[in-house]
Amino acid sequence: MAPSGTQAQLGTVTHWIGGKAWEGSVARWGDVYNPAIGEPAARVALADQAVVDHAVATAAKAQQSWGRTSLAARTRIMFAFRELVERRKRDLAEVLTREHGKVLSDAVGEVNRGLEVIEFACGLPHLLKGEFSENVSTDVDSYSIRQPLGVVAGITPFNFPAMVPMWMFPLAVAAGNAFVLKPSEKDPSAANFIAQLFADAGLPAGIFNVVHGDKVAVDAILGHPGIAAVSFVGSTPIAKYIYETATRNGKRVQALGGAKNHMVVLPDADLELAADSAINAGYGSTGQRCMAISVLVTVGDVADRLLPRIQERLRKLKVGPGLDSASEMGPLVTKEHHARVVSYVEQGQKAGAALVEDGRTTKVSGHEQGFFLGPCLFDKVTADMSIYTDEIFGPVLSVVRVETYDEALSLVNSNAFANGVAIFTNDGGAARRFQHEVHVGMVGINVPIPVPVSYYSFGGWKSSLFGDSHVYGREGLQFYTRGKVITSRWPDPRHRGVNLGFPQTH
Numbered sequence: 001m002a003p004s005g006t007q008a009q010l011g012t013v014t015h016w017i018g019g020k021a022w023e024g025s026v027a028r029w030g031d032v033y034n035p036a037i038g039e040p041a042a043r044v045a046l047a048d049q050a051v052v053d054h055a056v057a058t059a060a061k062a063q064q065s066w067g068r069t070s071l072a073a074r075t076r077i078m079f080a081f082r083e084l085v086e087r088r089k090r091d092l093a094e095v096l097t098r099e100h101g102k103v104l105s106d107a108v109g110e111v112n113r114g115l116e117v118i119e120f121a122c123g124l125p126h127l128l129k130g131e132f133s134e135n136v137s138t139d140v141d142s143y144s145i146r147q148p149l150g151v152v153a154g155i156t157p158f159n160f161p162a163m164v165p166m167w168m169f170p171l172a173v174a175a176g177n178a179f180v181l182k183p184s185e186k187d188p189s190a191a192n193f194i195a196q197l198f199a200d201a202g203l204p205a206g207i208f209n210v211v212h213g214d215k216v217a218v219d220a221i222l223g224h225p226g227i228a229a230v231s232f233v234g235s236t237p238i239a240k241y242i243y244e245t246a247t248r249n250g251k252r253v254q255a256l257g258g259a260k261n262h263m264v265v266l267p268d269a270d271l272e273l274a275a276d277s278a279i280n281a282g283y284g285s286t287g288q289r290c291m292a293i294s295v296l297v298t299v300g301d302v303a304d305r306l307l308p309r310i311q312e313r314l315r316k317l318k319v320g321p322g323l324d325s326a327s328e329m330g331p332l333v334t335k336e337h338h339a340r341v342v343s344y345v346e347q348g349q350k351a352g353a354a355l356v357e358d359g360r361t362t363k364v365s366g367h368e369q370g371f372f373l374g375p376c377l378f379d380k381v382t383a384d385m386s387i388y389t390d391e392i393f394g395p396v397l398s399v400v401r402v403e404t405y406d407e408a409l410s411l412v413n414s415n416a417f418a419n420g421v422a423i424f425t426n427d428g429g430a431a432r433r434f435q436h437e438v439h440v441g442m443v444g445i446n447v448p449i450p451v452p453v454s455y456y457s458f459g460g461w462k463s464s465l466f467g468d469s470h471v472y473g474r475e476g477l478q479f480y481t482r483g484k485v486i487t488s489r490w491p492d493p494r495h496r497g498v499n500l501g502f503p504q505t506h
């Protein structure tokens with residue numbers, strides 16, 4: 001889209017290639033909104049095939065020497081980068097709030113969780129150590145090493161514009177790869193902010209590149225012969241498309257998809273803790289988290305005791321612009337997404353669920369054009385309703401009442417998504433049984449958002465992940481490197497002699 005008269009006055013977000021902002025021509029632009037005021041805040045360049053080709057060629061050239069740079073030198077840059085992100089955390093959080101809408105404290109939390117992965121990557125020399133076996137056969141030694149893949153790409157969603165890229169590139173770059181990031185076009189500025197910090201930390205030009213854009217840029221990445229691996233995080237239909245297309249093109253792929261996370265509350269649970277947790281995990285970031293709780297599964301008489309506690313808290317929740325320190329819940333990301341979430345609320349009512357809290361009535365004074373929707377709570381939801389089957393990705397929490405633990409487990413295990421799940425109980429035996437029986441990748445026991453720390457790996461099961469590798473942690477490092485095993489023998493007169501038989505240990 002060509003910039004209109006007003007857009008020409010706005011900030012411009014362009015690609016970051018070869019250690020600097022792109023100065024070439026831009027054929028198409030997209031609008032970036034400030035969701036709290038409902039107006040465009042900037043325009044973002046949308047890359048075509050030629051821009052992606054240029055980014056990959058630049059990355060490939062830079063990677064040749066980066067891959068040979070010592071572990072000590074690479075690690076020093078990661079430590080310097082870590083210090084800069086820590087120092088500029090609040091500024092980065094403000095960038096996130098302006099374009100995503102999440103409240104500032106939540107944005108700072110996002111940066112903190114991303115920082116954890118940078119810190120993990122600082123331990124690279126230890127993590128990359130191989131194995132060595134002396135004398136696997138007489139006078140023969142074997143050892144393993146892991147080497148970078150070359151140029152790898154990351155394609156990321158709007159809901160964590162800093163943290164999700166940080167799940168990927170710190171490990172990829174530290175391991176010796178060059179990285180091409182294609183962030184969400186809805187909130188693109190964080191990627192450039194991070195790129196500048198990485199450059200300031202001493203990262204050689206061309207190792208971390210940002211290509212902004214939409215499907216055109218994504219397809220150029222998926223088909224590019226110079227890209228060895230693709231990490232994707234986003235919705236399930238696109239994750240499936242990315243996985244199928246990129247693997248067909250011979251790439252290594254990890255594609256994390258959408259979610260519908262359940263929180264099971266057993267009758268013996270601490271209901272004050274459960275009510276707080278349901279609010280925090282259901283409405284934090286306005287429900288736009290892949291680990292948000294969107295279904296409360298109440299067992300036995302729990303609903304009648306828990307719902308009043310949740311409603312009491314909901315009525316005090318302060319909805320407002322993210323930069324206002326009094327706000328607890330910000331707007332949705334775009335007008336289109338707002339309309340989509342509202343349409344689910346309507347579908348839930350039509351299907352016969354009881355809407356006990358209706359956030360559509362919430363108004364934010366002075367921000368009438370912002371994409372605000374207050375918290376919505378449905379009771380008596382059943383598994384056939386679209387508010388149960390679909391990922392809504394908004395401040396809409398559904399309560400499904402069941403009689404027994406077995407019914408709760410069967411409900412969770414029948415769902416197509418399997419990203420996160422939580423159980424609230426004071427019964428250790430029940431919790432232990434649940435962790436074993438539930439078919440979900442990340443499980444919380446009295447923890448509503450069980451996002452693994454950086455030295456474990458993040459990922460769901462079933463429709464929440466395509467590929468066999470989770471992100472960050474050891475699995476992340478495995479993903480961005482490939483193994484090589486060397487079998488060596490140094491000349492010794494004993495080894496002489498022709499023998500056409502298959503090599504055997506002796």
Ligand code: NAD
Pocket residue numbers: 155156157158159160164182183184185213214215218219233234235236238239256257258259289290391393419460464
């Ligand atoms: P999305 O799938 O619409 O977009 C993700 C990325 O794919 C963006 O960079 C976008 O530009 C690109 N894209 C969009 N449509 C495309 C198309 N047709 N072809 C090629 N590329 C396309 O997701 P979103 O709305 O930005 O983010 C929200 C989704 O991400 C939710 O479903 C959420 O659950 C999911 N998510 C999952 C995790 C996880 O860890 N599993 C984490 C965060 C978000």
